[in-house]
Amino acid sequence: MSKITYIGKLLRDKEISCTELTEKYIKSIEAENKKLNAYVNITAETAMKTAKNVDEKISRGEILLPLEGIPMTLKDNISTKNIETTCCSNILKGYVPIYDATVWDILKNQNAVLLGKANMDEFAMGSSCETSCFGGALNPYSTNHVAGGSSGGAAAAVGGNIAVYGLGSDTGGSVRQPASFCGLVGLKPTYGTVSRYGLIAYASSLDQIGPITTSVEDAAIVYDAISLYDKNDATSQGSKTKTTHTLKNSIKGMKIGIAKEYFEGIRDDVRESVESAVKVYESLGAEVVSISIPQLKHALPVYYILACAEASSNLGRYDGIRYGYKTPSYNDINDMICKTRSEGFGKEVKRRIMLGTYVLSAGYYDAYYKKAQQLRGALVNAFKDAFKKCDVIVSPTVPMTAFELNFTQKDPIETYMTDILTVPVNIAGLPAVSVPCGFDNKGLPIGMQIIGNSFDDAKILNAAYQYEQAVKNHTFKELETGVRL
Numbered sequence: 001m002s003k004i005t006y007i008g009k010l011l012r013d014k015e016i017s018c019t020e021l022t023e024k025y026i027k028s029i030e031a032e033n034k035k036l037n038a039y040v041n042i043t044a045e046t047a048m049k050t051a052k053n054v055d056e057k058i059s060r061g062e063i064l065l066p067l068e069g070i071p072m073t074l075k076d077n078i079s080t081k082n083i084e085t086t087c088c089s090n091i092l093k094g095y096v097p098i099y100d101a102t103v104w105d106i107l108k109n110q111n112a113v114l115l116g117k118a119n120m121d122e123f124a125m126g127s128s129c130e131t132s133c134f135g136g137a138l139n140p141y142s143t144n145h146v147a148g149g150s151s152g153g154a155a156a157a158v159g160g161n162i163a164v165y166g167l168g169s170d171t172g173g174s175v176r177q178p179a180s181f182c183g184l185v186g187l188k189p190t191y192g193t194v195s196r197y198g199l200i201a202y203a204s205s206l207d208q209i210g211p212i213t214t215s216v217e218d219a220a221i222v223y224d225a226i227s228l229y230d231k232n233d234a235t236s237q238g239s240k241t242k243t244t245h246t247l248k249n250s251i252k253g254m255k256i257g258i259a260k261e262y263f264e265g266i267r268d269d270v271r272e273s274v275e276s277a278v279k280v281y282e283s284l285g286a287e288v289v290s291i292s293i294p295q296l297k298h299a300l301p302v303y304y305i306l307a308c309a310e311a312s313s314n315l316g317r318y319d320g321i322r323y324g325y326k327t328p329s330y331n332d333i334n335d336m337i338c339k340t341r342s343e344g345f346g347k348e349v350k351r352r353i354m355l356g357t358y359v360l361s362a363g364y365y366d367a368y369y370k371k372a373q374q375l376r377g378a379l380v381n382a383f384k385d386a387f388k389k390c391d392v393i394v395s396p397t398v399p400m401t402a403f404e405l406n407f408t409q410k411d412p413i414e415t416y417m418t419d420i421l422t423v424p425v426n427i428a429g430l431p432a433v434s435v436p437c438g439f440d441n442k443g444l445p446i447g448m449q450i451i452g453n454s455f456d457d458a459k460i461l462n463a464a465y466q467y468e469q470a471v472k473n474h475t476f477k478e479l480e481t482g483v484r485l
């Protein structure tokens, strides 16, 4: 039984009240958050109020929805009405949204218990959570290592057992990479299946919200709840299928594509773990097919050109007039905007705004931005061809395991390179899930990535579930099973 299912059952069977459950989680957060820095804002009052509503519903004998009463967290770039939403940037400190993001609106209506807002890289720009103005979230497996990024806080909270699940956003790996670093499941859904309305934009054509959970079944439960069509998001399509319905299907005959380009420059132990996982697939009756996607070599520069270009445009709105921070002393409006942005944004965000402005400027647009868009089209077509030969593509999620603290502060290019395996699906709008597949010799988790064709979210979750069930028994029973009771 998955953790969400198990806790839901405890509530329905009245073995624990939602108030008691929530109190226990809040107490754990007070103790553990000092160590993990997973939460940047604890919303105990909101959580207790929701818990009370759930208990009243239970006492009236009403049926609970799957996520009702389950304690969870949201990345701090998901807008929450009347609750501060900062993107972990000094420029947005004190900003309190006047509306809810659609994903939070859906979950709030289902009485999801929001424990707090989770730490992240500033405006989701980073791979370690260390660009957060609140300092980075640490890895529950080793506090000498980062939780990953940018949704590091949500991964640290779920991995550290101070939230049952979290919602992150994935522009170039921000859900899958921290999930991989913290031994969790992270789903980046097909672009358009989950509404982006109220997600504070970084790179709109790449951003997608997704769940971070302790099991594949939980990821499917959360995805099914949030993947609804939303008229407020022009790119919204919703999901056509319920992924929980096909999770347990046999994968006999499923074609697993292995592209050699995804295994170049990977650390040996990571490669070996994924290769062993592929053997598990063969033992389950899946067929392994070799494929090649040469266009993958362009993915990283294409991503960093497009993401920075979109960021430079999206972040133009932080001018000291409309949102958050405003410099205290200035001469005129230009001076005010210049000082506000210089003082409010961190180093990495400034770097990306400048890179983005450069690639969009007259004289450079054709050489960089236009070329990147053309290569984006080529990668989309290359994936289309690849999926004529296989059902899913398997690769490592990250070329290594969790970084030591401060690794990403040293060299931005070296840090960007670690996103090499996660960015291609964002460029092509495809779904991908990271699922734990082993540990390195320091005991740090390794993640395997399963990529699907557009709208094949159910297929990749089915493949992830079958692997997970084959390698471990995911039942959550009593205290030692990981439920905070």
Ligand SMILES: NC(=O)C[C@H](N)C(=O)O
Pocket: 124, 125, 126, 127, 149, 150, 169, 170, 171, 172, 173, 174, 175, 307, 419
């Ligand atoms: N936002 C993301 O998906 C993280 C990625 N490393 C980036 O900095 O763009």
